[in-house]
Amino acid sequence: MHLTVFLCSVFCLPYVAGRAPSTSNASTSSDVVDVKWLEGKPALNFGTTFGLPWPRGKYPSGQVAFSAATDDGEDVALQSWVTSHWADGSIKWTGHAIPGSASVPGGYKVTALKGTARRLRRGAIKVDDAQDGIVVDTGKLKASFPKSGNVLISSLSTSSGKVVSTNGKLVLQSQSGVPDTGGNSAKAEISYYQLESKINTTTVDEDSSVRTLVTVRGDHRIGDSESSATHDPWIPFTVRFYLYANSDTIRVVHTLLFDGVADKDFITGIGLRFDIPLAGEELYDRHIRIAGVDGGFLNEAVKGITGLRRDPGQAVRAAQFKGKKTPDVSTWATAVSTKLQWIPAWNDYTLTQLSPDGFTLKKRTKSGQSWVKIPGGTRAGGLAYLGGATTGGLAVGLRDFWKRYPTSIDIVNAATDSGQLTLWLYSPAGEPMDLRPFHDGLGEDTYAKQLDALDITYEDYEGGYNTPHGIGRTNEIFIRPFDSTPSSDELAALTEFINAPPVLVPQPEYIKQTGAIGTYWDVPNKTTTTQAAQTIETHLDFLNKFYQGQVEQRKWYGFWDYGDFMHTYDKDRHTWSYDIGGYAWDNSELSPDLFIWNYFLRTGRADVYRFAEAHVRHTSEVDVYHLGPYSGFGTRHGVQHWSDSAKQIRVSTPIFRQIFYYISGGDERIGELIHDLMDADKAFLIVDPRRKIRVNNGTGGTAPDPTAIDLDLGIDFSGLAAIWLIEWERRGPRWEEARSKLNATMQGIASLKNGFVTGLGLYNIYTGEVKPPLADPENQGHVEVSHLSASFGLPEIVAQITQYLGDDLPASFDEAWLDYCYYYGAGASEQTTRYGKSFGSLNLHQGHSRLTAYAAKRLGNATLAARAWNEFLKTDGFAPTAPWASVPLDGSQVLAPVDEAAWIFTNDFALYGLAAIENLAQVGDAI
Numbered sequence: 001m002h003l004t005v006f007l008c009s010v011f012c013l014p015y016v017a018g019r020a021p022s023t024s025n026a027s028t029s030s031d032v033v034d035v036k037w038l039e040g041k042p043a044l045n046f047g048t049t050f051g052l053p054w055p056r057g058k059y060p061s062g063q064v065a066f067s068a069a070t071d072d073g074e075d076v077a078l079q080s081w082v083t084s085h086w087a088d089g090s091i092k093w094t095g096h097a098i099p100g101s102a103s104v105p106g107g108y109k110v111t112a113l114k115g116t117a118r119r120l121r122r123g124a125i126k127v128d129d130a131q132d133g134i135v136v137d138t139g140k141l142k143a144s145f146p147k148s149g150n151v152l153i154s155s156l157s158t159s160s161g162k163v164v165s166t167n168g169k170l171v172l173q174s175q176s177g178v179p180d181t182g183g184n185s186a187k188a189e190i191s192y193y194q195l196e197s198k199i200n201t202t203t204v205d206e207d208s209s210v211r212t213l214v215t216v217r218g219d220h221r222i223g224d225s226e227s228s229a230t231h232d233p234w235i236p237f238t239v240r241f242y243l244y245a246n247s248d249t250i251r252v253v254h255t256l257l258f259d260g261v262a263d264k265d266f267i268t269g270i271g272l273r274f275d276i277p278l279a280g281e282e283l284y285d286r287h288i289r290i291a292g293v294d295g296g297f298l299n300e301a302v303k304g305i306t307g308l309r310r311d312p313g314q315a316v317r318a319a320q321f322k323g324k325k326t327p328d329v330s331t332w333a334t335a336v337s338t339k340l341q342w343i344p345a346w347n348d349y350t351l352t353q354l355s356p357d358g359f360t361l362k363k364r365t366k367s368g369q370s371w372v373k374i375p376g377g378t379r380a381g382g383l384a385y386l387g388g389a390t391t392g393g394l395a396v397g398l399r400d401f402w403k404r405y406p407t408s409i410d411i412v413n414a415a416t417d418s419g420q421l422t423l424w425l426y427s428p429a430g431e432p433m434d435l436r437p438f439h440d441g442l443g444e445d446t447y448a449k450q451l452d453a454l455d456i457t458y459e460d461y462e463g464g465y466n467t468p469h470g471i472g473r474t475n476e477i478f479i480r481p482f483d484s485t486p487s488s489d490e491l492a493a494l495t496e497f498i499n500a501p502p503v504l505v506p507q508p509e510y511i512k513q514t515g516a517i518g519t520y521w522d523v524p525n526k527t528t529t530t531q532a533a534q535t536i537e538t539h540l541d542f543l544n545k546f547y548q549g550q551v552e553q554r555k556w557y558g559f560w561d562y563g564d565f566m567h568t569y570d571k572d573r574h575t576w577s578y579d580i581g582g583y584a585w586d587n588s589e590l591s592p593d594l595f596i597w598n599y600f601l602r603t604g605r606a607d608v609y610r611f612a613e614a615h616v617r618h619t620s621e622v623d624v625y626h627l628g629p630y631s632g633f634g635t636r637h638g639v640q641h642w643s644d645s646a647k648q649i650r651v652s653t654p655i656f657r658q659i660f661y662y663i664s665g666g667d668e669r670i671g672e673l674i675h676d677l678m679d680a681d682k683a684f685l686i687v688d689p690r691r692k693i694r695v696n697n698g699t700g701g702t703a704p705d706p707t708a709i710d711l712d713l714g715i716d717f718s719g720l721a722a723i724w725l726i727e728w729e730r731r732g733p734r735w736e737e738a739r740s741k742l743n744a745t746m747q748g749i750a751s752l753k754n755g756f757v758t759g760l761g762l763y764n765i766y767t768g769e770v771k772p773p774l775a776d777p778e779n780q781g782h783v784e785v786s787h788l789s790a791s792f793g794l795p796e797i798v799a800q801i802t803q804y805l806g807d808d809l810p811a812s813f814d815e816a817w818l819d820y821c822y823y824y825g826a827g828a829s830e831q832t833t834r835y836g837k838s839f840g841s842l843n844l845h846q847g848h849s850r851l852t853a854y855a856a857k858r859l860g861n862a863t864l865a866a867r868a869w870n871e872f873l874k875t876d877g878f879a880p881t882a883p884w885a886s887v888p889l890d891g892s893q894v895l896a897p898v899d900e901a902a903w904i905f906t907n908d909f910a911l912y913g914l915a916a917i918e919n920l921a922q923v924g925d926a927i
């Protein structure tokens with residue numbers, strides 16, 4: 001099948017892309033929305049994707065055309081799709097792609113035009129989807145993606161037709177053990193495995209006019225290497241190639257899942273390898289470029305003709321250094337040209353970044369000869385180029401290269417007809433990746449002992465649960481073919497691009513106006529009318545900057561770790577409690593995700609976006625299981641991201657990814673993992689989150705009853721509700737099931753005599769129905785309130801559901817929620833009057849002030865508004881009298897100079913931040 005995709009093929013109708021129809025209909029309504037570059041106008045535009053929100057009811061699905069122009073009014077091609085709908089079917093969020101361009105405008109204006117006029121225009125991208133492979137031509141490059149075998153990109157050529165890369169594939173190496181220290185090394189028994197990608201499917205998105213997405217899925221299998229032992233296929237991957245019209249750079253989103261066994265599978269290298277044809281290029285015209293520090297580059301030729309005892313001529317030297325073809329060798333000084341055979345050719349280069357603070361470089365003439373050290377540096381840019389002055393070449397770069405250490409870049413065989421460039425996402429030069437538990441269980445073989453241990457290290461341990469089986473990681477890679485060796489300034493600009501890929505965003509005021517990502521936040525200015533509100537704004541700013549700074553000072557970097565931050569601070573050691581059970585990695589405890597993403601929404605700040613982006617990439621992948629028995633659940637905070645035995649939806653809840661998903665125009669990896677959560681409730685059948693604290697086992701130790709699972713109406717319901725609402729609004733493949741389960745669960749909670757205050761219900765995983773808990777089968781009114789219930793996105797998802805359903809929201813559910821919001825902070829006497837029993841001693845009042853604020857706003861009750869601020873300012877959490885500053889520490893008390901704020905606790909960071917934002921938005925005038 002030969003398919004040339006038109007600007008708007010049948011598949012993307014009726015969301016007409018491209019220029020606005022010239023015959024506009026004056027009676028239709030339209031909106032023009034500005035999108036701006038997050039960090040100001042970037043130097044390069046290789047095409048990008050962004051998201052836009054729309055108000056409810058304004059643009060009926062199927063009756064709107066989108067077009068775009070630069071802020072100077074010049075039309076640009078636009079590909080548009082819908083990522084989310086309101087309940088009435090009108091458009092809620094859209095995704096849009098713009099092509100690459102030589103000059104970069106300051107921003108774009110997107111016009112939505114109601115009406116059904118459409119116009120087809122030939123797109124710049126040609127896609128040939130044949131039986132054995134897919135060929136994509138962006139106008140600036142051509143790439144071939146096979147549908148089977150081990151090669152992901154079989155050929156990559158420039159617009160002039162030069163093939164600069166072949167055989168692009170994934171490589172993986174691992175071993176069956178590690179020689180542990182301690183004398184009795186079992187080194188001899190270790191098997192070593194060399195694996196490479198094996199494609200299962202290669203697909204291309206149907207709508208491919210401005211942006212073509214090729215998705216390759218498969219796993220890793222033993223390749224041809226004779227030295228390799230046998231190993232089952234493992235490490236499933238999904239690699240997405242984004243190709244934009246008029247762009248010569250491919251963005252690659254590489255996702256892998258760990259499906260090994262921690263004490264038998266030690267990964268020693270994860271890489272992406274390309275062959276680069278060099279035949280016909282003189283060795284002295286072949287160039288190696290490796291990014292160093294802050295735009296710096298290593299500039300070398302395979303056979304250097306500079307610095308020699310004899311001078312070939314200034315023009316020759318200058319050409320080689322600049323990466324230009326050298327003048328014909330007949331014009332060189334013969335003192336050099338007759339002796340070229342004596343100059344060694346450098347065949348192999350390696351850059352290794354084993355820590356976030358330093359990289360080393362080396363090269364050698366060939367295998368079997370010694371490496372020669374090249375002076376290294378601190379933080380490498382993560383990009384390398386291999387190619388020739390006339391044959392052209394390939395640049396490959398990894399975003400956040402040093403932050404994701406251990407990483408490396410290998411160039412080999414540069415002196416042969418086919419060089420190779422390997423980008424290592426996990427460096428073979430580092431230690432084998434060791435995912436084993438960090439302790440041996442400490443004899444905690446009964447629940448009583450585990451509980452006793454929890455009391456001291458706060459780790460919720462249980463043997464067998466500390467497994468990395470099923471966690472994932474996503475990396476971003478950029479590849480760019482060149483017709484000839486580019487200038488190193490050009491490569492430096494590319495290095496900057498790959499480390500902060502430009503992002504287009506609408507203005508906070510506009511996002512807020514549409515109500516499309518909740519109504520519980522507001523832009524600062526509307527609320528900063530009082531000194532007290534101003535003070536809170538400065539605190540929010542401090543908290544964001546402090547955590548961003550701690551990432552750097554505490555070196556929260558690494559393959560699995562980058563993006564997360566820590567939970568608790570050890571004042572005595574002046575360090576975060578990185579080695580103490582439940583106090584180390586934060587794993588989204590109490591929803592810092594919602595704080596930082598909502599803080600971005602209201603401020604539009606670039607630093608906040610980048611912080612939140614790294615965080616969402618981490619938490620969505622590493623802290624959550626994507627396959628295996630716990631699939632759909634995440635892990636509670638701990639020393640390793642997967643070590644704690646509390647596996648729950650409260651960590652995997654997609655409300656933590658929702659803002660990024662829509663703002664990014666529907667990031668496909670995030671979209672996929674959100675959708676995959678539709679089966680998260682099945683994990684209740686395998687891992688009972690309440691197994692340890694259950695008063696009555698209910699099932700007497702037999703298999704759990706799928707029609708009567710203990711459901712926490714806070715932390716479990718909020719996660720499930722987020723899964724369902726997002727599937728529904730995306731109109732995902734199972735949206736009707738999602739809507740029905742959401743409805744059933746809401747009806748069920750509403751029918752409990754005490755609503756949310758009941759704490760638990762019995763949940764039917766097939767229908768979503770909720771019945772009274774075992775403790776109260778007759779529904780006479782159970783009271784069980786936990787400080788955690790509302791701490792993992794419950795208020796935020798209920799507010800969204802309330803807004804989404806509008807008049808269709810079951811009134812009794814609304815009342816049940818309002819009651820919960822009102823009574824949590826109402827005090828024992830009011831609680832007892834209402835429920836016959838007080839809620840007992842509760843904490844996290846500062847965080848729960850946002851529930852009170854919600855009730856105050858809904859009921860229009862000024863007394864309650866005042867109570868909300870009282871809870872926020874005068875109960876627990878961060879007090880107004882806290883230092884609100886860090887102090888510099890140095891000298892021998894710390895490993896390296898740091899800024900310390902010993903009064904800070906990440907639970908409070910999350911809750912103060914979120915409550916501040918929501919209180920200001922809901923009862924800001926009452927402060």
Ligand SMILES: *[C@@H]1O[C@H](CO)[C@@H](O)[C@H](O)[C@H]1NC(C)=O
Pocket residue numbers: 025026027028114115
């Ligand atoms: C303009 O749009 C309205 C409403 O969509 C439609 O009824 C009408 O026929 C359109 N007029 C023209 C000239 O296309």
Ligand SMILES: *[C@@H]1O[C@H](CO)[C@@H](O)[C@H](O)[C@H]1NC(C)=O
Pocket residue numbers: 200201218
């Ligand atoms: C390969 O792809 C097919 C079709 O999508 C799918 O059914 C199958 O499960 C996949 N196999 C593996 C090993 O992923």
Ligand SMILES: *[C@@H]1O[C@H](CO)[C@@H](O)[C@H](O)[C@H]1NC(C)=O
Pocket residue numbers: 447691692693694697700701
């Ligand atoms: C649940 O009940 C079974 C059978 O009575 C018992 O063996 C098990 O220890 C109980 N689990 C917990 C966590 O109490």
Ligand SMILES: *[C@@H]1O[C@H](CO)[C@@H](O)[C@H](O)[C@H]1NC(C)=O
Pocket residue numbers: 739740743744747
């Ligand atoms: C929601 O559930 C109620 C009670 O089961 C039912 O009467 C109603 O039809 C459902 N609504 C939707 C939209 O499914």
Ligand SMILES: *[C@@H]1O[C@H](CO)[C@@H](O)[C@H](O)[C@H]1NC(C)=O
Pocket residue numbers: 859861862863864
């Ligand atoms: C407002 O809330 C206060 C405090 O809970 C309550 O006493 C009062 O009755 C409420 N006022 C109205 C008008 O509902």
Ligand SMILES: CC(=O)N[C@H]1CO[C@H](CO)[C@@H](O)[C@@H]1O
Pocket residue numbers: 524525
């Ligand atoms: C931070 C901010 O945007 N402040 C503005 C809020 O509104 C007042 C009055 O309109 C401006 O003077 C501030 O600059």
